[in-house]
Amino acid sequence: MDLKKEQLLDIYKKMCTIRAFESKIVEIFAAGKIPGFVHLYLGEEAVATGVCANLETKDFIASTHRGHGHLIAKGGDLKSMMAEVFGRTTGYCKGKGGSMHIADVDLGILGANGIVGAGMPIATGAAFACKYKNNGAVAVAFFGDGASDRATFHEALNLASTWKLPVVFLCENNGWAISNSQKTHQNITDISDRASGYGIPGVSVDGNDVIAVYEAAGAAIERARKGDGPTLVECKTWRHRGHFEGDPGAYKDPKDQEEWLKKDPIPRLEKNLLKLNYAVQADLDKIKADTEADIEEAVKFAESSPLPDPQELFTDVYAD
Amino acid sequence: MKQMTYAEAIRDGMRVEMQRDPNVYLAGEDVAQFGGCFGVTGTLYDEFGPQRVLNTPISEAVIVGHAVGAAAAGLRPIAEIMFVDFMGCCMDELFNQAAKMRYMFGGKAKVPMVVRTPCGAGMGAAAQHSQCMESWFTHIPGIKTVMPSTPADAKGLMAAAIRDDNPVVYIEHKQLLGVSGDVPEGEYVVPLGKADIKREGSDITIVAWSWMMQKALAAAEQLAAKGINAEVIDPRTLIPLDKDEILKSVSKTGKLLIVHEEVKTSGFAGEIAAIVADEGFDYLDAPIKRVTAPDTPIPFSPVLETAYLPSEEKIIKAVEEMF
Amino acid sequence: MASVGIIANPASGKDIRRLVAYGICFDNLEKVNIVKRCLLALAVTGVDRVVYMPDYYGIVPRAVEGLAKAHHLSLDIVEADMEMTGTQIDSAQAALAMNQAGIGCIITLGGDGTNRMVAKNCGDVPLLPISTGTNNVFPQMVEGTIAGLAAGAVACGLADFPAVHRTKKIVVLKNGKPVDMALIDAVVLKDIFIGSRAIWDEERIRKVVVTRGEPDNIGISSIAGNLHPIGITESKGMAIDLGPGNISLMAPLAPGLIRPIQVAAYKILEIGEEINGEKGPLVIALDGEREVEVGEGEEVSFQLTFEGPRVADPRLVLRQAVAKGYSQGEQAMKKLHRLKEEN
Numbered sequence: 001m002d003l004k005k006e007q008l009l010d011i012y013k014k015m016c017t018i019r020a021f022e023s024k025i026v027e028i029f030a031a032g033k034i035p036g037f038v039h040l041y042l043g044e045e046a047v048a049t050g051v052c053a054n055l056e057t058k059d060f061i062a063s064t065h066r067g068h069g070h071l072i073a074k075g076g077d078l079k080s081m082m083a084e085v086f087g088r089t090t091g092y093c094k095g096k097g098g099s100m101h102i103a104d105v106d107l108g109i110l111g112a113n114g115i116v117g118a119g120m121p122i123a124t125g126a127a128f129a130c131k132y133k134n135n136g137a138v139a140v141a142f143f144g145d146g147a148s149d150r151a152t153f154h155e156a157l158n159l160a161s162t163w164k165l166p167v168v169f170l171c172e173n174n175g176w177a178i179s180n181s182q183k184t185h186q187n188i189t190d191i192s193d194r195a196s197g198y199g200i201p202g203v204s205v206d207g208n209d210v211i212a213v214y215e216a217a218g219a220a221i222e223r224a225r226k227g228d229g230p231t232l233v234e235c236k237t238w239r240h241r242g243h244f245e246g247d248p249g250a251y252k253d254p255k256d257q258e259e260w261l262k263k264d265p266i267p268r269l270e271k272n273l274l275k276l277n278y279a280v281q282a283d284l285d286k287i288k289a290d291t292e293a294d295i296e297e298a299v300k301f302a303e304s305s306p307l308p309d310p311q312e313l314f315t316d317v318y319a320d
Numbered sequence: 321m322k323q324m325t326y327a328e329a330i331r332d333g334m335r336v337e338m339q340r341d342p343n344v345y346l347a348g349e350d351v352a353q354f355g356g357c358f359g360v361t362g363t364l365y366d367e368f369g370p371q372r373v374l375n376t377p378i379s380e381a382v383i384v385g386h387a388v389g390a391a392a393a394g395l396r397p398i399a400e401i402m403f404v405d406f407m408g409c410c411m412d413e414l415f416n417q418a419a420k421m422r423y424m425f426g427g428k429a430k431v432p433m434v435v436r437t438p439c440g441a442g443m444g445a446a447a448q449h450s451q452c453m454e455s456w457f458t459h460i461p462g463i464k465t466v467m468p469s470t471p472a473d474a475k476g477l478m479a480a481a482i483r484d485d486n487p488v489v490y491i492e493h494k495q496l497l498g499v500s501g502d503v504p505e506g507e508y509v510v511p512l513g514k515a516d517i518k519r520e521g522s523d524i525t526i527v528a529w530s531w532m533m534q535k536a537l538a539a540a541e542q543l544a545a546k547g548i549n550a551e552v553i554d555p556r557t558l559i560p561l562d563k564d565e566i567l568k569s570v571s572k573t574g575k576l577l578i579v580h581e582e583v584k585t586s587g588f589a590g591e592i593a594a595i596v597a598d599e600g601f602d603y604l605d606a607p608i609k610r611v612t613a614p615d616t617p618i619p620f621s622p623v624l625e626t627a628y629l630p631s632e633e634k635i636i637k638a639v640e641e642m643f
Numbered sequence: 644m645a646s647v648g649i650i651a652n653p654a655s656g657k658d659i660r661r662l663v664a665y666g667i668c669f670d671n672l673e674k675v676n677i678v679k680r681c682l683l684a685l686a687v688t689g690v691d692r693v694v695y696m697p698d699y700y701g702i703v704p705r706a707v708e709g710l711a712k713a714h715h716l717s718l719d720i721v722e723a724d725m726e727m728t729g730t731q732i733d734s735a736q737a738a739l740a741m742n743q744a745g746i747g748c749i750i751t752l753g754g755d756g757t758n759r760m761v762a763k764n765c766g767d768v769p770l771l772p773i774s775t776g777t778n779n780v781f782p783q784m785v786e787g788t789i790a791g792l793a794a795g796a797v798a799c800g801l802a803d804f805p806a807v808h809r810t811k812k813i814v815v816l817k818n819g820k821p822v823d824m825a826l827i828d829a830v831v832l833k834d835i836f837i838g839s840r841a842i843w844d845e846e847r848i849r850k851v852v853v854t855r856g857e858p859d860n861i862g863i864s865s866i867a868g869n870l871h872p873i874g875i876t877e878s879k880g881m882a883i884d885l886g887p888g889n890i891s892l893m894a895p896l897a898p899g900l901i902r903p904i905q906v907a908a909y910k911i912l913e914i915g916e917e918i919n920g921e922k923g924p925l926v927i928a929l930d931g932e933r934e935v936e937v938g939e940g941e942e943v944s945f946q947l948t949f950e951g952p953r954v955a956d957p958r959l960v961l962r963q964a965v966a967k968g969y970s971q972g973e974q975a976m977k978k979l980h981r982l983k984e985e986n
Contacts, residue, residue: 003836060393093426101424110392111425115416121385122417128386129393132345132371139389155382162377189700192657193670201661202668204654211838219662231662259728275938276835276924316427317461319485 003214005278009287011053011210012273015045015266016291018069021078024295025068025085029245033303034085038099041069043208043240046265047172048073050213050235051140054221060108060126060139062119065100066172066239067112070142075107082298088305095308096316108137117150119143120169124156127167127224138166138224140217146177148191157230161198166224168217171234172207178243179251195232207235208265211272238263322505327360327497329471330436333478334361334398336507338368341396344482347374348383348400348436357402358438358497380409384435388417388487391433396482401437404491405451418487419462432485434478439467440493440531440581441613441629446620452530452582452613457489458558458591464488464512465558469533471501473556476510484512493531513560517569521551524639525569527592528579529554532630536579539635548639558588566592567600574605575642579630584612606642611635645798646692647685648723648741648768650734650761651678652753653700655776658932659839665899666777671700674752674775678706680787681750681773681794682716687978688795688969692719694746696737697727702752734760742766747798748955750790755781755862755930759826762812762952769797769807769953777841778862778897778931780827780855781810785957793957796964806959811854811880811914812951815927815935816944825929826952828853828864829945834926837933843897845904849925851883852918852945862931865894866904871911880912880947912947919944 003011022040029038041048044066052073055061063070071081076092084091085099092102103111110126113119123141130137147153148171160167171191175182182189195202201223205216213235220231238260242249249257273279279287324332338344345368350357352365352375365373376383380401387397401407407414414435421429441450457465466481466488468474474492481488518533519540528536533554540550551569555562570576576596578589589610596608611630619625656669685693695703707720723740727733734753738761741749748769751761754776761770771794772782785793796802815823830842831850842848842863855875856867867873867881869892888907895901912918921944923937937943969975 060389062389091426093424093428096426097424103421103425103429105392105425105429110389111421111429113417115412118385118412118417121382121413122389122392124382125386125389125391125397126393127389129390129395132390132395139393152381152385155377155379156385158377159379159382159386163374188671189653190657190671193672196668196670202657203659203661204657205659205839209838211836212840215839216659216662219659223662272836275936277939316423318464319422319427319430319432 003211007053008273008278011049012269013287013291014049014073015210015269016288017078017294018045018048018072019266020291020295021068021072024299026245028299035087036098038085038245039066039243040241040245041066043260043264044172044174044237045069046210046213047207047235047237048142050210051170051217053214054218055140057107058135058137060110060123060137062110062123062126062139062141063112064119064142064144065112065114065116067102068099071102071104071109071112074109076102076104076109078294078298079301083302083305086302086305087307088302089308089312090301090305094312096312117143117147117152120147120152120156123167124160124165127160127165128163130166136225138168138221140168140170142170142172144177145171145173145175145182145191146185148194149186157198157200157232160230161200164227164229166227167230168220168224169230169232170217171232172237173234174237174239176239176243190234192232192234200230200232202232202234204234204236207237208263208268210265210269321502323500324471324503325497326471326474326499327358329475329503330360330478330492331362331364332503333475334364334482335367337479337482338372340507343394344396344398345372345374346398346400347376347387349376349378349402351375351400356400358494360492360497361400380406381413384410384413385417387433387435388413388421388431391431392421392429396432398434398436398482401435403449404437404439404453405448407437407453407456414463414487415460419460423462430485431487434481434488434490436490436492438492438494440495441618441625442495444620444622444625447617450618452580454491454558454582455586455588458588462487464560466490466512466556467530467558468492468556469496469530469554471499472503473510473516475503476508477512477556479507479509480512483509491530495531496534510556512557513562515553515555515562515565517551517565518554519550519552521549521573523549523573524551524575524577524642525566525573526550526552526577526579526635527555527566528552529556529558530581532579532581535630535632536635539632539639542632542636543639548643550639563595563599567596567603570596570600571603574603576604576608577611577635577638577642578608579611579635581613581630583615584610585615587612609638609642611638644692645690645795646694646744646746647690647794647798648737648746648749649678649681649693649695649703650737650749650751650753650757651696651698651702652734652757652775653698653702655753655757658777658841660777660841660843660897663841663843664897667898669775671702674702675705675709677752677773677775677787678703679710681791682706682710682718683714684788684791685795686716686718688792689799689978690718690795692721694721694723694741694744696733697722697725698733699727699729731756731760735763739764742768748794750794751782753782754779755827756932758782759824759930762826763824765952767953769955771797771955771957780860780862780864781930789957789961793955793960796960796969797955801964801967801969802955802960803963806963807953807955808876809949810875810951810954811947811949813852813854813880814946814948815929816946817935817937818942823929823935827855827930828862830863830928831921832926832928832933834933835924837926837936840932842928842931842933843900845885845896845902848885850885850921852880854880854947854951856881861895861898863896865896866892869894870906870909878914878949881909882912882918883909914947914949917944917946
């Protein structure tokens with residue numbers, strides 16, 4: 001496993017950035033500063049970060065309704081993201097998408113997606129384009145345990161495996177499909193078990209250990225780049241918050257929540273960094289403070305950005 | 321010019337564009353060696369090979385869904401859905417993904433893709449293989465809807481659909497596939513949003529498309545013998561709609577009849593009628609009329625199916641009632 | 644009253660070695676099927692009670708549910724008295740509970756890693772390990788029905804030495820204190836993280852300590868097997884330093900991965916002998932999985948002992964049982980009736 005000190009500190013910074021971004025959203029959503037729905041990635045930071053640390057700009061991701069983490073990990077610009085969440089013209093989508101539709105096609109981010117399970121066919125198509133152009137790029141479809149029940153999961157895995165496309169199906173099994181625990185919505189516990197039905201490898205990995213995610217996703221991405229076809233990688237994780245902000249998550253057993261909080265991916269990585277003398281506590285504190293400052297700046301940028309002109313409603317429906 | 325069937329013209333449109341642009345490819349159920357369920361893709365597999373003409377599993381959601389991803393990633397897919405009736409299986413991919421991606425992303429994505437799909441009754445295929453449902457698609461901002469009625473239009477509109485940077489639903493009528501006509505050879509583009517006056521006339525405007533265009537033309541000939549000179553307009557594309565041409569014609573004739581094969585309620589005729597009532601009310605000297613299928617599923621027995629379909633007789637009767 | 648324990652690990656056979664090597668994919672439905680075969684066999688051996696480890700998939704309850712409709716299982720099947728954590732600790736907790744409950748034999752479904760956890764707490768209870776993991780030396784590829792018959796025979800007192808025999812183990816000491824153990828191999832890695840746990844890359848291996856090693860082993864112990872084979876019952880082990888040296892050999896390190904190995908030096912270990920002096924930072928893999936992180940300033944050593952778990956060899960067990968007439972005559976037929984099919 002080839003993670004160098006700088007890479008690992010980079011990964012740490014990305015995770016802290018996601019944490020700071022989402023924590024700030026909790027605050028501003030509660031304060032009524034942003035409209036609509038937000039689904040937060042708190043607790044799942046290791047997955048997006050560990051996966052995207054293996055990706056290049058030319059690679060594609062298809063994200064989910066819980067997409068902020070994926071976007072930050074793939075290199076999304078914090079100010080443009082925050083401005084979008086605020087519905088401002090300076091946002092990634094000029095205020096027309098909001099939290100659930102942030103995209104940056106130039107960075108290979110094919111969008112967060114408001115439809116659970118919709119990203120898998122899209123990533124499959126992007127992977128087809130990579131193979132068609134033979135440019136060595138790959139696509140990753142992020143989706144949750146709930147989405148693995150959708151027909152799109154079956155259709156995408158079936159097509160991608162039949163066509164041997166360079167795509168990784170990256171399941172973030174956070175144990176909950178909205179308010180339904182995994183055992184109430186599927187008759188299996190390891191979603192990786194489904195891979196064999198498509199003739200592809202499937203692995204399960206601790207999704208709260210960024211190094212384990214990095215290794216497993218890295219091996220799957222390497223397979224894709226080599227032309228060996230798709231892989232199903234299941235990262236077992238936990239969302240700290242409810243399904244959306246405003247959902248108190250009353251369906252969760254507090255004991256489970258407590259156990260999972262002990263497995264919080266950020267302190268776990270901190271422990272490693274300290275043990276390896278890659279950083280001292282003051283370094284980590286500084287990284288955290290820096291990311292929080294970046295987020296403050298993004299909020300300032302968003303709040304001081306203009307609201308869209310109502311005429312903007314009518315643009316971008318069609319490409320000319 | 322060359323004599324071609326409507327099916328050959330669609331194929332020629334795809335062929336020319338595939339030769340012109342290496343990013344164009346075709347994927348769908350049985351479109352490769354088999355040549356398509358209705359033979360439309362024919363020899364394209366032999367001409368372009370397995371990289372560019374691909375059979376898919378029976379998986380409509382990922383046929384359209386993968387096309388969205390491939391289009392966003394720089395290709396120009398043509399996705400075939402074997403019957404328009406199967407669009408229910410991939411509607412999310414069309415109406416929430418393909419149609420909205422550009423808008424949701426603030427204009428920063430392009431989704432240049434064509435969904436080709438056959439429609440129409442008249443072959444005893446019953447309720448799940450015979451429908452016309454164009455208003456499903458016209459109701460979705462972000463996609464364009466194309467319904468050619470002649471071989472030449474079929475080719476030219478196919479080229480335009482492929483070159484368009486938006487998702488285009490291109491609906492082929494099964495009854496027209498074998499109809500022959502003169503078709504320009506080589507590159508030929510009919511712009512989207514440009515209606516065609518298929519028959520000039522002065523007494524009434526009949527707007528019809530796809531197979532119903534042919535019925536309207538035949539009806540117009542019979543009406544001419546009865547002294548009614550109908551102008552027959554084929555919008556060719558419903559979105560974008562060339563409403564100016566329709567309004568211009570109504571301003572001349574003062575009467576409007578709209579014919580379509582889809583069911584009446586919430587059908588696209590209602591939209592055209594509303595536009596003309598709104599923007600051309602002063603031109604009208606009679607109420608706008610519609611000839612459509614009734615609000616029923618499509619029955620199997622030929623007797624029932626004939627009763628279901630709009631026909632020349634029904635068109636003539638409706639026109640006569642307007643005089 | 645004879646009782647058998649079942650510890651079936653739902654997580655075995657799913658790690659990254661399915662990507663970096665060609666590890667077997669073992670879905671949990673197949674583990675359920677194996678347990679069904681075990682239960683049907685146990686029912687005819689005279690076992691009355693089965694105690695099982697609870698797991699998040701519910702391997703044993705699903706097996707029981709699947710059988711209940713077709714068979715009348717005259718077995719008392721109960722969950723072990725323990726709290727499920729959903730981690731590898733469960734295997735050790737279950738072994739402890741079964742040991743305390745006086746179980747006669749424990750069937751394990753897992754790999755070397757699963758059995759290592761069980762071995763920590765099973766005391767003198769014999770293990771009958773069925774392989775459902777990736778790199779397996781300790782458990783065997785044994786048919787579930789046969790495993791059930793053999794475990795039942797052990798629990799009913801029909802087998803003894805050498806069919807049931809003691810194994811060796813390696814005690815891992817950090818700064819002189821025992822912190823962990825291995826049944827087959829302890830490996831010093833250049834890695835610094837546990838990460839995805841699995842090991843497959845010979846470039847990262849510094850040192851290997853084994854309790855045994857046969858040329859037909861898969862995994863790290865195959866290095867010893869291809870250097871100087873040591874059997875399961877021999878009173879010795881081996882320590883091998885990897886690196887530039889005179890000996891080069893090939894060894895199957897993981898399924899489908901036969902790799903070149905450079906041996907700098909090796910040493911036969913006597914029982915009780917200790918190998919000292921590996922300084923952190925490094926990671927120790929035990930029975931094929933990265934387990935112990937050794938930090939800077941920490942030192943780790945290994946000691947070979949003959950105090951590993953007792954293991955039942957199904958072939959030898961059943962030979963002894965047959966010799967005692969367990970499968971013949973009226974008694975056997977009566978037992979078979981316990982498993983009558985319901986109409």
